[in-house]
Amino acid sequence: MVKAMKNKGSSVNCLLERKGKRLLPYLLMSPTLIFVVFFLIVPLGFAFYCSLYRADYMQFSKFLGLGNYIDVLADTEILKSIGRTFYVSGISLVVSLIAGVALALCINALSKKLAYVVQIIVLIPWVTSMIVAAMLWKWIFQDETGLLNYAISKIGLSKIGFLTDKDIAIYTLIFVLTWRVIGYVMVQVLAGLKSIPQEYEEASKIDGANKWKTFWFVRFPLLKTPITISAIIVGLSNINNLNVPLTLLAGGPGTSTMMVAIDIYRMSFTSYHFGESSALSIVLCLINFLLAVIYIKAVKYEI
């Protein structure tokens, strides 16, 4: 009898244990999931809800359906800044990819210690705060007191309005954005280069391939993943960059460097049109989401 009771007890225990084991992974996952759901997914849902209303000063006054989206996407100024954002991010992306790959190839030829030091220095812009970096560049690019204009006048050329000339300011912005991301591309590509087995290159050498051919047919295909990943991260980071444009030029002179991010920011926190700004945020998020899907496909995450 006692034995039977004991048996029963242990089987109940066992059942509980099994159930606990089944629930344990979910329990372990829960802190992370709470953060991701509550701080990333729920806000997006709420923003979508807000984007359907007139929500000036956060007062939901009138249901508009997709009215806010139509308003936002029919505004020529906003369309212009969307176009400008893609233009700036596109140029920055192409330049940083080419420069990053070139630099990685340069560094790959260096000795190990030297390569490490160079890598660290090139990565500094990526890890320092964008506010600080943009501010320091702003100081260098000043018209009258800037270091760069001083150097230019020393050579005997006339000063350039890096921050005040309508046609030049946008390239100043592109320069700082690109400066920031080159290190990231380089580190990714370099990691890719290091993971290529040496035998591949030796084999191609024996087969009589020259340096250029080795790069193009052996290395480049194997670098596709790191290049894709850095392209997406760099693109995302530039499209969504508020800090650098805001600190460096704040959209000026005029609206010549206005970006979508600044539009969203001003729409919400200067003029308090939250309905429209959430609509624009959702549009931007859709773009981000599209890039995120490509990212996940490229990375081939496995668990």
Place this chain on the structure above:
Amino acid sequence: MKSKIISRYALIFLGVLILIIVLLVNLVPFFWGAVTSLKTARELMIFPPKFIGFTASIEHYITVLNGSFSVAAFNSIIYSLIAVVAGVISAMLSGYALTRFRFKAKKLLFYIIICGIPLSMGSAAMVVPNYMLFSFLGMNNNFLTLPLIYIAYNIPMAVWIMVGGMQGVPYEIEEAAQIDGASKWYIIFSLVPSICKPTLACAALMIFIGAWNEYTVSSVLVNSQELYPIQVSIYNYIGYFGREWGPLTAAATLAVIPVLIVFSFLGKMLISGLTAGAVKG
């Protein structure tokens, strides 16, 4: 043959030239900022600007440190610490669950988290959603809001780093501990962390950098002086000091120093954190 040698030297020369230019462009802004911050107000007006040979003074640092900057720096340290500790613990638990268990929603949950990696980079898209929800819930101007948001922005990457790191740790060690009678909780909270210390440190570093440098959301979610993090305080200085580049560059230099110190010691870790996932496949 001769032309080949010449072209080879030319290539090396070109490579060295590129490297020197890149290093210069990367370091000059920080160097020039540090130099500027050490000049006196009068010396700043002198043109042509001097690189060396001026009388160094720390007056701007005193101005900055006596202002709201020190409060903001202190806040940022606390925020980052909270974010790092809580973020690393929850990322570790998720990493453990994702690498050691088989469960139904595993793939789905994993993809939800991984989707957050690119999503959290796009803080311009998230700033309005986050602001609206948290002010709707009355959570703005709360001491804990910012660290919680920093965790949320950086945890997807941290989880991915943990998964990568834990996949490399053999399961046999845990099995042996289990046979020796170690409890589940001992294994999760003591054994596993001690085995994958480098991975934990790497995740911690990524969270710290993300938290320390965040500006966009921080700038709208708190609006009292006592709660500002360091980046917001620096940005406000631009409006406050205007064209006084002395205090501005002093604040910038102070804000960069912690990251540079961390970075110069843990550079290898940072590189492995940045390239986590990219090298596979």
